[in-house]
Amino acid sequence: MSEIINNRQQRIEIMKSLVRRLHSGAAEEQIKAQLGAMLDEADYSDVFLMEVQLIQEGLPQESIQELCDTHTRVLKQHLDLQETPETIPGHPVHTFVQENRELTRTTNQARVLLGCLDRLADNADATAPMREIQGLLNNLMDADKHYRRKEYLLFPYFEKANLPGPPAVMWGKHDEVRQLLRLTIEGLQQVEALDAAEARAYGLMSVGPALDAVDEMVYKEEKILFPTALNLLTEQEWYQIYLQSNEYGYCLYAPEFAWQPAGGVQGEIGQPAAHDGRVQMPTGSFTLAELIGVLSTLPFDLTFVDADDTVRYFTPARNASSTVHAPSWAARCNTAIRRRASTS
Numbered sequence: 001m002s003e004i005i006n007n008r009q010q011r012i013e014i015m016k017s018l019v020r021r022l023h024s025g026a027a028e029e030q031i032k033a034q035l036g037a038m039l040d041e042a043d044y045s046d047v048f049l050m051e052v053q054l055i056q057e058g059l060p061q062e063s064i065q066e067l068c069d070t071h072t073r074v075l076k077q078h079l080d081l082q083e084t085p086e087t088i089p090g091h092p093v094h095t096f097v098q099e100n101r102e103l104t105r106t107t108n109q110a111r112v113l114l115g116c117l118d119r120l121a122d123n124a125d126a127t128a129p130m131r132e133i134q135g136l137l138n139n140l141m142d143a144d145k146h147y148r149r150k151e152y153l154l155f156p157y158f159e160k161a162n163l164p165g166p167p168a169v170m171w172g173k174h175d176e177v178r179q180l181l182r183l184t185i186e187g188l189q190q191v192e193a194l195d196a197a198e199a200r201a202y203g204l205m206s207v208g209p210a211l212d213a214v215d216e217m218v219y220k221e222e223k224i225l226f227p228t229a230l231n232l233l234t235e236q237e238w239y240q241i242y243l244q245s246n247e248y249g250y251c252l253y254a255p256e257f258a259w260q261p262a263g264g265v266q267g268e269i270g271q272p273a274a275h276d277g278r279v280q281m282p283t284g285s286f287t288l289a290e291l292i293g294v295l296s297t298l299p300f301d302l303t304f305v306d307a308d309d310t311v312r313y314f315t316p317a318r319n320a321s322s323t324v325h326a327p328s329w330a331a332r333c334n335t336a337i338r339r340r341a342s343t344s
Helices: 002-023 028-039 043-054 061-074 092-117 127-140 144-162 165-187 196-234 237-248 287-295 321-326 329-342
Strands: 274-275 278-282 285-287 303-305 309-313
Touching: 002 028, 002 043, 043 165, 043 196, 061 165, 092 144, 092 196, 092 237, 127 165, 127 196, 127 303, 144 165, 144 196, 144 237, 165 196, 285 287
Parallel strands: none
Antiparallel strands: 274 278, 278 285, 303 309
């Protein structure tokens, strides 16, 4: 066992040396060639721990963020050997992966349209295909929901485990993707027409990098983040993420299945709870004012009596006439309770 641990740490040290050399300006292709068969057994957890250790050793998070795409490309032949995690439909990771399939489908459609520009004469009108690309970029902006669920629901568990560094790096990459998409869309919104030469140039300088950024995030998630998270979180913690996911929404995909941990829900984990001033429900949340408003607009009166025969909620009187002509449901319920009490 100690030999395995030592070999693993040796691989991580090699990768750390690699990233430091990239940071110092070494050529990417040169480092790829030097790695060769030295890292045949590297996996997602090695890459994750490498980033953790580099941050602990003082390499600025911003530097790792700048090199993130580069060192992922260098290690790609080794990461490609890792399978995309398989989970039960409805599980948060299954939902993330299905969203990634839709994101990848959308980036592929945009690239097909970019490729069509090559068949046009330079002065040909390319406004129509660029508007189609603009629509696809608008769809890709939906990735913000996907990223927010990672940032606010998944990443806190890494921080709880004292592993905040790599998620913080990924959060920074989220911001880069958002900015690339936003600026690319804004650029297209500012022009009324483009010829093929202009469209190809814009595709090369702006659209292509935005598409690449989306695809690279998909790769990092499925080859590094999700396998690590599946080993880190318990099923009950995933269920907490599942319960809160609706609040943030989904990206180009709507989950089709309900999900619970294989061992069932433990304790009160599945019950609604107050969080950040909102009442958390299994499929969403309300502020107190919103919940009162919803209950008040139901087309019938509602009274809740708890297990101790105590009235905990009743629909308030809707108008003056309702209080004159008939006793409220709460009054009738309290009368029934008093009757039971007097006969017991």
